Amino acid sequence: MTTTIPVTDRTRVRRLAERGRYETGTIHAILDEALICHVGFIVDDKPVVIPTIHWREGNTLYFHGSAASRMLRSLKNGVDACVTVTLLDGLVLARSAFHHSMNYRSVVVFGKAREVSEHEKIAVLESLVEHVVRGRSKDIRPPNFKELRQTLVLALPLDEASAKIRTGGPVDDEEDYALPIWAGVLPLTLTPGEPTADAGVSAEVPEYVKQYKR
Numbered sequence: 001m002t003t004t005i006p007v008t009d010r011t012r013v014r015r016l017a018e019r020g021r022y023e024t025g026t027i028h029a030i031l032d033e034a035l036i037c038h039v040g041f042i043v044d045d046k047p048v049v050i051p052t053i054h055w056r057e058g059n060t061l062y063f064h065g066s067a068a069s070r071m072l073r074s075l076k077n078g079v080d081a082c083v084t085v086t087l088l089d090g091l092v093l094a095r096s097a098f099h100h101s102m103n104y105r106s107v108v109v110f111g112k113a114r115e116v117s118e119h120e121k122i123a124v125l126e127s128l129v130e131h132v133v134r135g136r137s138k139d140i141r142p143p144n145f146k147e148l149r150q151t152l153v154l155a156l157p158l159d160e161a162s163a164k165i166r167t168g169g170p171v172d173d174e175e176d177y178a179l180p181i182w183a184g185v186l187p188l189t190l191t192p193g194e195p196t197a198d199a200g201v202s203a204e205v206p207e208y209v210k211q212y213k214r
Helices: 024-033 070-076 118-132 145-149
Strands: 036-043 046-053 055-057 060-066 081-093 101-111 151-157 161-166 184-187
Touching: 024 055, 024 081, 024 101, 024 161, 036 060, 036 070, 046 060, 046 070, 055 118, 060 070, 060 118, 070 151, 101 151, 118 145, 118 151, 145 151
Parallel strands: none
Antiparallel strands: 036 046, 036 081, 055 060, 060 151, 081 101, 081 184, 101 161
């Protein structure tokens, strides 16, 4: 059964509205594939946008950092947040400069974040590790008490969010289709390189590293 997030004035896609998507599954899939988000907020009457890692569990988006972080301290005190994620899938090369574009999948989330409690924190941070590299959490030392105290984790409900997606080739002016110019799509993907072991490592490269993909 397909579920959708109720559309609000802030999440409604107006420019090229046919690209707007409000299905929970679509929004979650984009958030799950992406590794970096940008968090926008107002502090001292000035806009700030900070890139950071994020992860999702259920209908909640998480991000974390130092307990001294200005961004996290501002957001935990009730400042409105706007979080954006973009996956770039290809360059759309048209016959005219004007109609060049990109294929992409993006999500915008609005809301107020809450601080994750101490008893939630270990499980939530484990899900962060699994979001980045599935299978990694079973191999590593978990955070100790000091590290947990130095880390602030915020949770943002996915109650006000929408996606915007572009797919397909260029859409040129009718008179330009006859021009002797190559046009089409150059696909772009995130491709892992060869793993490089740290100095002193004797363990074999784990399969989840060898087979890594988003």
